[in-house]
Structures are given as C-alpha cells and as structure tokens.
Amino acid sequence: MEELDVDPPLTTIPGVNSKKKCMGFDWGPGEMLVYETCYENQRRAEKGLGCPFIRIVQRDEDIYSPVLRKLFNESHGIFVGLQKSEEELPSKSRKTQLVRVSKNYRSVIGACMEEMHQLAVSTRDAALTAQYTSQVSVLSAMELIWNLCEILFIEVATAGSLLLHLLDWVQLHVCEVDSMAQEVLNSENLTKHDKYWNVITSYVLQGRMDEARQMLAKEANATAASRGMCRILDGLMKKMPVFSPGGTQTLTEFELKWQHWHEECERYVQDGTFASSSHLESICKILLGDEATLLKQKELLTTWYHFLVSRLLYTHPMVKPAELHVYAQSSLDMFLGGDSSPEPLDNILMAAFEFDILQVIKEFSITSSNWWFVAHLTDLLDHCQLLQTHNLYFGSNMREFLLLEYASGLFAHHSLWQLGVDYFDHCPKLGRVYLELHIERIPLNTEKKALKVLRICEQRQMGEQVRSICKSMAMKAVRNNRLGSALSWSIRARDAAFATLISDRFLKDYCEHGRFSDLDLIDNLGPAMLLSDRLTFLGKYREFHRLYGKKCFPEAAKLLLSLMTARIAPCSFWMTLLMDALPLLEQKQVIFSAEQTYELMRCLEDLTAVKPDMGETDERRLQDDGDDVETTKVEMLRLALARNLSRAIVKEGTLDGW
Structure with missing residues (x-):
C-alpha cells in the first residue's frame, strides 16, 4: 500500500518523558515492551533515576473485550464456510451466496452492537459507559460501511434498484x-405535539410514504381548515411512482410516469395550494426535490448521506452507479457548507461511492484499532473477484496480507489463537510460514493445551514443530519428576536420545524404590520400545517381571539371560539383573541349563572385572560406596551359580543317560 496520508495517532505512555530521555523497546508478536533508558536524547548519561516501570503496549486491545470476542468467534465460522464453498456455482447462484454471506457478517456486527449498547446502558461505571459507547459507535460505522459496500460491490445494484x-x-x-413517532403517538393530542410535523417530514425524507400518509390523516381528521390540503398532499404521496425491479415496467416508462408526477407536484407549489400551511408546503417542496428545503431539514437528516439519498429520491430516482459519486460529492459539500471538514467516516463512504475499493480499505485501516473489518471485507470482495489484479510489492496480495495481520493479532490472545490457525490455512503464499512462527510462541501452560497445539501441527505435517513441542513438554515433565508423561512425550517426538535418558531415570528410580512407576505406560509400549536400546531394555525388563509374577520361570529366565548377553542394559544395572537371577537359581527345579549358567558366570566375571567401557561413576560406586555389600552379593551369586551348575550337569547327564 502507499504511504499513509495522515500521521498515525500518538500513544502517551504514563511516566515516560520521551523528550528528555531515550526510550528502549522490544517487539513481541502482539505487543511491545517500552521503558525509559538512563540516557538523554543527546546521548549523555542522566543523573538520578527515571521511570522505574516497564510498560506493555498492546497492538490490538479489542481482542480482550468479551463482546468483541463473540464477533471474532461468530465471524470465524462464516469465514471458514465461505472458503469451503469454493466450488464454482453459476454466476447468479454465486452472487446470491455472497450476498447471503455478507448479510451474515452484518448480522453478527448488529448482534454485538446491541449487546454492547445494553452494557453501556446498564453499567454504572462512567469510564466503562464511555468505553462501551465508543465501541457501539465503531460497530455502527462498520455496519454502515459494510452495508454500503454490499450494495455497491456485491449486490452490484443497477439503475432503479440502486436507489431502493x-x-x-x-x-x-x-x-x-x-422513537420520535412512538413518542408522538403516545401523547394525548398528537397533532399538537411539537414533533408531529417532524415525524411526517422524516418519513417523507426516507421515502416511507405509507407511514407518512397515516400520520398525515390524523391532521386531516383533527383540523377542518387543512383537510382539503391534506387530501391533496395525500394524493401526491399515494401517486408517487416507485420502481419495481421485478416488474414488467421499463426504465423509460417509469421515468415518464415519474416526470408527470413531478410536474404535478410543481404545479401545486406554483399555484400556492399549500401557501396557508408552511408544514404542508415544505413537505410538497421536498417531494419536488427542492434542495433549499431539503437543507433546512438538516436536524432531521442528521447526515450528508441521508441528504444524498433523499435528494436522489426526489430529483433523480433512476440514478446510475457511475453517476453516484458526483451526487455524493456535491451532497457532502452542500450539507457541510464549508462549516466543517469531512470526518474519517465521510472519507470512507465517499471512497465507496467513488467505487474505489482500495481507498475504502486503506482509510478504514488507518482509523480502525483492529484488522477484523478490512480482513473479512477484503476476503469477501476477493471472492467477488474484485481484487484479482492488486498484488503487493512483497509477494502477497491484499487479501492475504490483511488476513495474515488479523490472524497474527488473534495469536496474541490465550484462546483466540485457535481461530487464527484457520485464517493462516487459507493464506496460500505465506500462511504456513506465519503459522509455524506463531505456533512456536504459544505458551504451553497445560498438557491439554499442548495436545491441542500438537494435534494442529500433526494435521498439517509440521514435523519440526511437533518435535519441538514434544521435547518442551518432556523437559517440563522431567523437571516435575513426572517420568511417565516425559517418556510419553519423548516417544511422540521420536527422540531416541531423550527416551534413553528417561529410561535411565526409570531404572534409577527402580533401583532406589524397588518398583516401577507408571506401569500402564511401560506395559503398553508396544513397537515404541524400539525407539532406543535403553527403552527396549526397559520394556523387556518389565516383561521379565510380569513373567516372573505369573511363575513362568523358564520364559523369565530365558528373557533375563538375553537381556544380560545383549548388553543393552546400563552397566550400573548389571548387578540388579544378576540379583534378579538369584531366586531363579535357588528354585527346587533347575531353571537355568548348564550353558545358561556359564553365560551368567561370564557376566558376573565381566562385572567384577570392571570393564573399561564402564563409566568412572559406576567404578567408583563399586569400589568405594559399598564394597562389603557388593562383595557379599558377588559371593552369594557365585555360590548359587556353582550349585545350579552342578544340579544342571547332573540333570543333563541323567537325561543323556536315558
């Protein structure tokens, strides 16, 4: 986009004097940290202390409003539904669908505006009332602009139907x-009410002839002197031609009929038919489209665009879209009369009347505090194929740029970030890159949230992010001594090194307490145990315990021996494995064969010889920490092994003799 036409608004930070001190800052995804440094603007050191606080400047505070969060949530569903209906429909059906989507967006804005208004009325806090009232004004402007864009760009109304x-x-x-009409109708003598004629005039200015005639009939019934004039005016209102887009009447026929009616109104004014009643004469002049009379009704019109529509209704009802901007500009100039300059809202509406979509988006982006409006409107207009030719210089189109900005703001919120994921999904060029960067910054406060983020990453094949999340959660679980959770996360991350580390922690815990924690997880490792040798050992060692518990001694002995000979157990655990063999060696029946017993003897000798591949810690533990205990264990094992060997040889020799 081009450079801004206006300077951005200044944000005053309490306690920070930027004129005297240099300011430091640090950018975040959705906010900025601002602080006062100890240096003057002239780069000289400042004596004494400045502002001691660090301020957080939020880019989009609207996401923290409970009511506006409903706007974000409801519109998200509409947005996703629109993206999923990409299949090409016939042009007429497609237009109908897009108009329906636009009305859905407006209904969401209207519902939020009504809820915000109720809060403004009900709250007793003056500051909150001002805040809610301000937000109601913003939502009202959004709905006003969106509705006009719907008429001009989506409905694409033509001459005749445009004015309707x-x-x-x-x-x-x-x-x-x-509300004014209700007040008049509730009065005892409504024709004498000071707002009675204002109500009739307002109805006429809005083209609501049926209501105006009903109200005018009250005057005809109450005042005999004006009854004849009221009937004539009522007849003019009744005969006023109204174009019917679905009818058989052609534009030319309607224009001729309207011209005859207009000449009749002019004739009554020139004849002075209503000269005795200023109110009736004023209404007849409005029907005639007299600009001076219309401008006298500024208080009832309230806005220049109301003046524009009333002026077109009674001077040029068949206005064409291409002519609209000329009437809009002249109506704005006439209504303001040089007394004031246009407001930002006026500039946006004028850009819409000029059919300058990009200027509408630009002007609203400057004045708005968030990207919701421009992001969703641009997306809808893009589906209308009105922005196909506008690409930005950095490789993205207008639609994608605004959606990326809006979704980035959502990621600053603790729950709305989930909506942002879908917006990134529908940005084909840069959406995935943005999602990868933002999803890594989501604070994983709970496992439930981590699993939610993980599922999002897995659905999109974001392997690097999946591993990062799993490693982060595994480390957090280890710090909290939750080994089962840590092992589960490391398996999910397919991190062999970390799985080995946690398996060692399990084995260490077993050595200290004589039992395993998180048995359900270890018992159901399945193929995941093949992730690392140590994890395989942990799973198989737990299987040995299950076999031993079921008194399947031969199977348990065979598995234990295979664990010893495979050398996948940590060196510090060898003695534990050999001691596990001791009860099997002391069984009445011979469990270990002679060959198996020789294997166990060799393992024991390897342990006592302290092989070079054992770590210094293990060696020191064997030599210093428990020489007496270790010696006793070794002697017990040697004795049991010798006894079992003799029993096995006798048994095997006897069997051979048979």
Missing part, C-alpha cells in the same frame, strides 16, 4: 424517526 437499496440502507441506519 440506498433507501433501505438509510432507513436501517437512521432510525431516530421511529
């Missing part, structure tokens, strides 16, 4: 006349 849509637009957004 604009009348609906004005009636929807300028609704003071309804």
Whole structure:
C-alpha cells in the first residue's frame, strides 16, 4: 500500500518523558515492551533515576473485550464456510451466496452492537459507559460501511434498484424517526405535539410514504381548515411512482410516469395550494426535490448521506452507479457548507461511492484499532473477484496480507489463537510460514493445551514443530519428576536420545524404590520400545517381571539371560539383573541349563572385572560406596551359580543317560 496520508495517532505512555530521555523497546508478536533508558536524547548519561516501570503496549486491545470476542468467534465460522464453498456455482447462484454471506457478517456486527449498547446502558461505571459507547459507535460505522459496500460491490445494484437499496440502507441506519413517532403517538393530542410535523417530514425524507400518509390523516381528521390540503398532499404521496425491479415496467416508462408526477407536484407549489400551511408546503417542496428545503431539514437528516439519498429520491430516482459519486460529492459539500471538514467516516463512504475499493480499505485501516473489518471485507470482495489484479510489492496480495495481520493479532490472545490457525490455512503464499512462527510462541501452560497445539501441527505435517513441542513438554515433565508423561512425550517426538535418558531415570528410580512407576505406560509400549536400546531394555525388563509374577520361570529366565548377553542394559544395572537371577537359581527345579549358567558366570566375571567401557561413576560406586555389600552379593551369586551348575550337569547327564 502507499504511504499513509495522515500521521498515525500518538500513544502517551504514563511516566515516560520521551523528550528528555531515550526510550528502549522490544517487539513481541502482539505487543511491545517500552521503558525509559538512563540516557538523554543527546546521548549523555542522566543523573538520578527515571521511570522505574516497564510498560506493555498492546497492538490490538479489542481482542480482550468479551463482546468483541463473540464477533471474532461468530465471524470465524462464516469465514471458514465461505472458503469451503469454493466450488464454482453459476454466476447468479454465486452472487446470491455472497450476498447471503455478507448479510451474515452484518448480522453478527448488529448482534454485538446491541449487546454492547445494553452494557453501556446498564453499567454504572462512567469510564466503562464511555468505553462501551465508543465501541457501539465503531460497530455502527462498520455496519454502515459494510452495508454500503454490499450494495455497491456485491449486490452490484443497477439503475432503479440502486436507489431502493440506498433507501433501505438509510432507513436501517437512521432510525431516530421511529422513537420520535412512538413518542408522538403516545401523547394525548398528537397533532399538537411539537414533533408531529417532524415525524411526517422524516418519513417523507426516507421515502416511507405509507407511514407518512397515516400520520398525515390524523391532521386531516383533527383540523377542518387543512383537510382539503391534506387530501391533496395525500394524493401526491399515494401517486408517487416507485420502481419495481421485478416488474414488467421499463426504465423509460417509469421515468415518464415519474416526470408527470413531478410536474404535478410543481404545479401545486406554483399555484400556492399549500401557501396557508408552511408544514404542508415544505413537505410538497421536498417531494419536488427542492434542495433549499431539503437543507433546512438538516436536524432531521442528521447526515450528508441521508441528504444524498433523499435528494436522489426526489430529483433523480433512476440514478446510475457511475453517476453516484458526483451526487455524493456535491451532497457532502452542500450539507457541510464549508462549516466543517469531512470526518474519517465521510472519507470512507465517499471512497465507496467513488467505487474505489482500495481507498475504502486503506482509510478504514488507518482509523480502525483492529484488522477484523478490512480482513473479512477484503476476503469477501476477493471472492467477488474484485481484487484479482492488486498484488503487493512483497509477494502477497491484499487479501492475504490483511488476513495474515488479523490472524497474527488473534495469536496474541490465550484462546483466540485457535481461530487464527484457520485464517493462516487459507493464506496460500505465506500462511504456513506465519503459522509455524506463531505456533512456536504459544505458551504451553497445560498438557491439554499442548495436545491441542500438537494435534494442529500433526494435521498439517509440521514435523519440526511437533518435535519441538514434544521435547518442551518432556523437559517440563522431567523437571516435575513426572517420568511417565516425559517418556510419553519423548516417544511422540521420536527422540531416541531423550527416551534413553528417561529410561535411565526409570531404572534409577527402580533401583532406589524397588518398583516401577507408571506401569500402564511401560506395559503398553508396544513397537515404541524400539525407539532406543535403553527403552527396549526397559520394556523387556518389565516383561521379565510380569513373567516372573505369573511363575513362568523358564520364559523369565530365558528373557533375563538375553537381556544380560545383549548388553543393552546400563552397566550400573548389571548387578540388579544378576540379583534378579538369584531366586531363579535357588528354585527346587533347575531353571537355568548348564550353558545358561556359564553365560551368567561370564557376566558376573565381566562385572567384577570392571570393564573399561564402564563409566568412572559406576567404578567408583563399586569400589568405594559399598564394597562389603557388593562383595557379599558377588559371593552369594557365585555360590548359587556353582550349585545350579552342578544340579544342571547332573540333570543333563541323567537325561543323556536315558
């Protein structure tokens, strides 16, 4: 986009004097840390202390509003539904679908606006009331602009139907006349009420002739002197031509009919038919489209775009879209009259009347505090194929740029980040890159949240992020001494080194307490135990315990011996394995064969010889920490092995003799 036409608003940070001190800052995904340094602007050291606080400047504070969060959540479903309906429909059906989507967006804005209004009315806190009122104004402006863009860019209203849509637009957004009418109708003598004629005039200005005639009939019934004039005016209102887009009447026929009606109104004014009643004469002049009379009703019109629509209704009802900007600009100039300059909202509406979509997006981006409006409107207009030719210089198109900015803001919130994932998914060029960067910054406070993030990564084949999350959660579990959870995360990460480390912790814990923790996990490792040798050993060693518990001694002995000879157990665990063999050696029946017993003897000798591949810690433990205990264990094992060997030789010799 081009450079900003206006300077961005200044944000005042309490306690920080940027004129005297240099400021330091650090950017974050959705916020910025700002602090005062100890240096003056002239780079000289400042004596004394400055502001001691670090301030957090949030980029988008709207995401923390409970009501606006509903806006974000509801619109997310509409957005995703629109992306999933990408299959090409016939042009007419496609247009109908896009109009329906646009109305859904507007209904969500309207619901949030109503809820915000209720909060503003009900709260007693003056600051909150001001905040809610301000947000209601913003939502109202959003709905106003969106509705106009829907008429001009999505409905693509043509001459005749265009004005009808604009009348609906004005009636929807300028609704003071309804409350005023209710006030008049509730009065005892409504024709004498000081707002009675204002109500009739307002109805006429909005083209609501049926309501205006009903109200005017009250005057005809109450005042005999004006009854004839009221009937004439009622007849003019009744005969006013209204274009029907679905009818058989052609534009030319309607224009001729409207011209005859307009000449009739002009004739009554020139004849002075209503000269005795200023109110009736004023209404007739409005029907005639007299600009001076219309401008006198500024208080009832309230806005220049209401003046525009009323002016077109009574001067040029068949206005074409290409002519709209000329009337809009002149109406704005006439209504303001040089007394004031246009507001940002006026500039946005004017850009829409000029059919300058990019300027609408640019102007609203400057004035808005968040990206919701421009992101969703641009996406919808892109589906209307109105932004196909506009690419940004850094490789992304307008739609994707705004969606990326909006989704990045959502990731700053503790729960709305989940919505941001879908927005990134539908940004084909840079969406995945943004998602990978943002998802790594999500604080994994709980395992439930970590699993949610992990599932998102796995669904999108984000292998690096999956491993990073699993390693992070495994480390956190180890620090909290939750070995089962740590092992589960390391297996999920396919991290052999970390799985080995945790397996060693399990074995160490077993040596200290004589039992395993998290048996369910170890018992159900399945193929995951093949991730590392140490994990394989842990699973098989647990299987040995199960066999021993079931008194399947031969199978248990065979598995234990295979664990010893495979050398996949840590050196520090060899003595534990040999001591596990001791009860099997002392069984009445011979469990270990002579050959197996020789294997156990060799393992014992290897252990006592302290092989060079044993670590210094293990050697020191054998030599210093428990010489007496270790010596006793070795002697017990040698005696048991010798006894078992003799029994095995006798048994095997006897069998051979047979």
